[in-house]
Amino acid sequence: MSDEEVMNNDDVDDMFDSPPDEPESPAADSSEIDENVPAVHGVGLEVSAILGTAQMPVSQLLKMGRGAVVELDKYIGDTIDISINDQMIARGEVMIKEDRLCVEIIEMIKRTGD
Numbered sequence: 001m002s003d004e005e006v007m008n009n010d011d012v013d014d015m016f017d018s019p020p021d022e023p024e025s026p027a028a029d030s031s032e033i034d035e036n037v038p039a040v041h042g043v044g045l046e047v048s049a050i051l052g053t054a055q056m057p058v059s060q061l062l063k064m065g066r067g068a069v070v071e072l073d074k075y076i077g078d079t080i081d082i083s084i085n086d087q088m089i090a091r092g093e094v095m096i097k098e099d100r101l102c103v104e105i106i107e108m109i110k111r112t113g114d
Contacts, residue, residue: 048083049092049103079106087111 052072064070074080074094080103082090092103 045084048086049080051080051094051101051103 052074054070054072056070076094076096078094079091080094081088082092082103082105089109090105091107091109092105095102095104
């Protein structure tokens with residue numbers, strides 16, 4: 001049994017539509033703080049979208065130089081996992097948009113319990 005369940009886009013939208021809870025104590029200088037943005041919005045997180053993997057011998061890796069191409073095991077349209085701080089939070093689809101490689105989020109993962 002998995003401790004993950006799927007969140008749809010409406011669930012995600014609802015999370016950000018409601019106003020944040022009022023802080024328990026006022027800030028020292030409220031002129032510098034946007035009252036509508038919780039303090040956690042400024043916290044940095046590491047987001048990972050692994051586009052694919054490849055295996056090769058070290059000897060081949062050492063021969064590679066500038067401009068070398070490593071073929072990955074994913075293709076345009078394949079589904080990949082998207083993680084924040086090593087916790088999977090979504091699945092995405094590899095795509096090309098305006099000559100750029102990108103990932104479209106197609107499914108949000110809601111973690112229940114830990």
